Amino acid sequence: MVIPAGTCGQASGANDLIAAAEKEILLCGLDKNIRVRVTGCHGFCEMEPSVLIEPDNTFYPQVKPDDIPRLIKAVLDGKILEDLLLVSEEGKKYYHQNDLPFYQTQVRSILAAHEKIDPLSIANYIENDGYSAIAEVLENGAPEAILAEVKNSNLRGRGGAGFPTGKKWEMLANQSNGSGKYLICNADEGDPGAYMDRSVLEGNPHSIIEGMLLGAYATGATAGVIYVRKEYPLAIKHLELALTQAAEYGLLGDDILGKGFSFNLSLAKGAGAFVCGEETALIRSIEGKMGEPRQRPPFPITKGLYRKPTAINNVETWANIPIIIRQGAKKFTGVGTRNNSGTKIFSLVGKIKNTGLVEVPMGITLKEIIYGIGGGPSAKAKIKAVQTGGPSGGCIPTARFDLAIDYDSLVDAGSIMGSGGMIVMDEHTCMVDVAKYFMAFLKDESCGKCFTCRKGTQRMYELLEDISQGKGTLKHLELLKELAEVVKDTTMCGLGQTASNPVLSTLRYFRDEYLAHIEKQQCPAGVCKALITYSINENCTGCGMCVSVCSEEAISGLRKQRYKIDSDKCIKCGTCKGVCKFEAIEVS
Amino acid sequence: MIKDITQSEATEDGITDKQIDALIAKHQTDRNGVIDILEAIQASYGYLPPHALRIVAKKMNRSLVDIYGVATFYQAFSLRPKGKHRIVVCLGTACHVRGAPAIVEEFERQLGIKAGETTPDMKYTLETVNCLGACALGPIVVVDERYYSKVIPTQVRDIINNSHSGDRDTADSHQQQKTIGEAVPS
Ligand SMILES: Cc1cc2nc3c(=O)[nH]c(=O)nc-3n(C[C@H](O)[C@H](O)[C@H](O)COP(=O)(O)O)c2cc1C
Ligand code: FES
Numbered sequence: 001m002v003i004p005a006g007t008c009g010q011a012s013g014a015n016d017l018i019a020a021a022e023k024e025i026l027l028c029g030l031d032k033n034i035r036v037r038v039t040g041c042h043g044f045c046e047m048e049p050s051v052l053i054e055p056d057n058t059f060y061p062q063v064k065p066d067d068i069p070r071l072i073k074a075v076l077d078g079k080i081l082e083d084l085l086l087v088s089e090e091g092k093k094y095y096h097q098n099d100l101p102f103y104q105t106q107v108r109s110i111l112a113a114h115e116k117i118d119p120l121s122i123a124n125y126i127e128n129d130g131y132s133a134i135a136e137v138l139e140n141g142a143p144e145a146i147l148a149e150v151k152n153s154n155l156r157g158r159g160g161a162g163f164p165t166g167k168k169w170e171m172l173a174n175q176s177n178g179s180g181k182y183l184i185c186n187a188d189e190g191d192p193g194a195y196m197d198r199s200v201l202e203g204n205p206h207s208i209i210e211g212m213l214l215g216a217y218a219t220g221a222t223a224g225v226i227y228v229r230k231e232y233p234l235a236i237k238h239l240e241l242a243l244t245q246a247a248e249y250g251l252l253g254d255d256i257l258g259k260g261f262s263f264n265l266s267l268a269k270g271a272g273a274f275v276c277g278e279e280t281a282l283i284r285s286i287e288g289k290m291g292e293p294r295q296r297p298p299f300p301i302t303k304g305l306y307r308k309p310t311a312i313n314n315v316e317t318w319a320n321i322p323i324i325i326r327q328g329a330k331k332f333t334g335v336g337t338r339n340n341s342g343t344k345i346f347s348l349v350g351k352i353k354n355t356g357l358v359e360v361p362m363g364i365t366l367k368e369i370i371y372g373i374g375g376g377p378s379a380k381a382k383i384k385a386v387q388t389g390g391p392s393g394g395c396i397p398t399a400r401f402d403l404a405i406d407y408d409s410l411v412d413a414g415s416i417m418g419s420g421g422m423i424v425m426d427e428h429t430c431m432v433d434v435a436k437y438f439m440a441f442l443k444d445e446s447c448g449k450c451f452t453c454r455k456g457t458q459r460m461y462e463l464l465e466d467i468s469q470g471k472g473t474l475k476h477l478e479l480l481k482e483l484a485e486v487v488k489d490t491t492m493c494g495l496g497q498t499a500s501n502p503v504l505s506t507l508r509y510f511r512d513e514y515l516a517h518i519e520k521q522q523c524p525a526g527v528c529k530a531l532i533t534y535s536i537n538e539n540c541t542g543c544g545m546c547v548s549v550c551s552e553e554a555i556s557g558l559r560k561q562r563y564k565i566d567s568d569k570c571i572k573c574g575t576c577k578g579v580c581k582f583e584a585i586e587v588s
Numbered sequence: 589m590i591k592d593i594t595q596s597e598a599t600e601d602g603i604t605d606k607q608i609d610a611l612i613a614k615h616q617t618d619r620n621g622v623i624d625i626l627e628a629i630q631a632s633y634g635y636l637p638p639h640a641l642r643i644v645a646k647k648m649n650r651s652l653v654d655i656y657g658v659a660t661f662y663q664a665f666s667l668r669p670k671g672k673h674r675i676v677v678c679l680g681t682a683c684h685v686r687g688a689p690a691i692v693e694e695f696e697r698q699l700g701i702k703a704g705e706t707t708p709d710m711k712y713t714l715e716t717v718n719c720l721g722a723c724a725l726g727p728i729v730v731v732d733e734r735y736y737s738k739v740i741p742t743q744v745r746d747i748i749n750n751s752h753s754g755d756r757d758t759a760d761s762h763q764q765q766k767t768i769g770e771a772v773p774s
Pocket of ligand 2: 192193194678679680681682683684718719720721722723724726727728
């Protein structure tokens with residue numbers, strides 16, 4: 001009985017299921033017949049807390065603790081509880097996890113392991129082929145052979161820019177090893193809305209350690225640091241334990257597995273700064289300084305952590321390394337496209353039916369992900385766009401959903417791959433508001449070193465704020481565009497250079513929404529508060545639900561009759577709309 | 589006149605040099621560890637008392653301005669004391685498009701403070717954060733390390749009330765409120 005309990009699982013109540021299952025097993029003395037495995041996130045977060053029964057992989061979504069006793073009984077009797085299965089809109093029951101449309105087109109070379117592995121147990125990782133790649137390499141392999149394998153795999157860094165990992169490692173290997181070289185795992189995952197790195201760190205921490213061991217052997221690095229953001233307490237806990245266990249097993253430290261190879265790995269915690277995901281800022285943060293980026297070159301590969309040669313890779317990049325070494329570069333390049341090999345994990349969130357983590361081959365189209373795996377919109381409203389790449393990315397409209405996703409095509413479309421966040425937006429999402437949101441984020445997170453980034457993001461935010469309040473003019477649009485170009489051209493690090501993307505991409509694809517705000521003083525999505533009013537239509541049954549939740553006493557009327565909203569008192573918080581069961585509250 | 593800030597002054601808030609020294613000794617690494625030390629101080633006192641920053645600067649052989657720079661650069665650090673209960677609302681993109689701004693506003697109204705502030709009775713601090721990694725279940729609110737998923741504005745009052753109930757089991761009165769109890773280590 002497998003229960004996923006990553007942060008997302010726990011937030012939806014997985015701990016109660018685990019407690020119920022353990023209690024039942026103990027009470028009935030069933031510990032010889034059934035075992036509970038608590039794992040990291042499997043990906044289908046929308047359905048959590050869920051239960052997976054091995055070996056048939058029967059999938060039970062959104063299970064309640066009260067159902068656990070009869071579920072356990074059914075498992076022991078070899079039966080399936082039909083009433084707890086996931087049912088499609090057409091009434092089709094899904095028995096096995098593999099039957100779910102959510103999983104069918106995925107290629108889960110990284111995520112599938114999360115089902116098999118108890119992240120708190122190194123023994124469990126080893127049983128599942130864990131550390132076999134490093135053991136084999138230390139026994140029979142030369143560092144050059146690993147380097148060649150990674151190069152041949154064409155693996156590109158999963159942290160956003162897509163730099164070829166093999167090339168980076170080769171540069172590090174070529175640095176002289178006088179007084180040490182470093183490896184860093186970038187687990188800062190600052191893009192809001194993206195959480196694949198968290199899932200891997202929580203669900204399979206040893207795979208990162210093994211990846212870094214292989215990297216160290218290939219490049220001659222002597223020490224490494226995993227830099228994790230402090231917003232991920234569970235990931236930190238699992239990593240700390242994994243590091244201790246690996247050291248106990250002789251897999252970290254001096255003379256690893258008795259083969260004369262040494263590598264020390266430690267953990268550094270972030271302290272809440274988006275820009276620290278940028279490699280030079282991250283290095284400064286590990287050194288205990290303010291996380292301000294610096295001019296490159298020199299690149300970290302020549303002058304990095306403590307001024308020593310350093311290679312930085314993203315969590316997902318590291319997670320791919322043991323897979324490549326175990327299965328060989330040839331098999332790895334068999335998935336994905338020519339210049340973009342392997343799989344990529346995306347976090348599919350926002351206004352979509354099946355939210356969760358999806359791992360797909362590179363080159364799949366947005367449409368396949370959003371409508372196939374994601375199941376389309378979560379509500380009645382139509383999907384309008386998808387935002388990729390976090391604050392450095394852009395919004396791609398539905399008309400371009402045939403786009404095959406890889407590092408290069410997304411840039412052409414005015415966005416970037418980024419670390420893999422995919423935030424789906426529907427007709428109730430205002431694109432001016434989205435641009436404003438990102439600009440607010442960026443102006444707060446800009447470290448302030450470059451004047452044009454510090455002031456440029458601030459000014460772009462003010463312009464967007466004006467537009468969202470109906471105070472914008474066509475001049476505002478011109479200015480926005482000009483500023484966006486200037487900020488792009490005159491800033492030092494990736495934060496500033498890409499800060500304009502949210503503005504430029506929404507201007508490019510959703511200009512009419514900007515114009516509606518400016519010329520008609522309207523917010524078509526009904527989001528920008530200064531431009532909307534709430535009213536109650538004839539659907540109202542007079543149930544009084546809205547009256548009871550209105551904190552401003554802005555709704556009045558007689559029970560069983562149509563209520564009215566006093567627009568002078570209304571603060572447009574939307575609470576009434578949220579509770580109305582009759583779609584009687586209108587925003588215009 | 590500029591005060592000699594390196595001089596240890598009388599203790600504030602009952603914090604003694606010895607306590608801070610102990611935290612520094614525990615987290616100082618051969619290289620530095622300033623961020624870890626500040627984190628430990630923040631964890632112990634809920635904020636970074638000025639006195640503590642002075643001691644850190646002196647012990648670590650760094651200027652106070654340097655330590656102050658680090659303390660103000662990172663969002664995790666606060667120079668002001670925090671309330672007994674810490675309410676964190678996620679304003680990450682996924683939570684934003686699912687209505688998180690309305691949740692923050694409702695907390696602001698109910699508590700009578702703005703995000704980033706602490707109630708005068710020192711009971712609550714309201715904070716916002718850019719993504720907690722549970723984006724699929726947004727909007728997310730975390731109160732004293734207990735996670736609430738898919739929060740709607742009408743639940744806000746209950747969440748505040750639950751925060752000082754001390755009794756974890758009563759939290760599940762509403763279907764969508766789930767607890768994660770011991771899940772998150774600090
Ligand atoms: C503002 C900014 C934020 C970044 N945040 C992250 C991050 O959170 N995680 C990450 O892996 N890379 C991030 N990067 C990219 C890193 O600088 C670096 O390119 C990456 O870690 C290299 O790893 P890779 O080659 O495996 O992709 C960021 C870059 C910039 C400019
Ligand atoms: S956006 Fe709120 S948890 Fe990620």
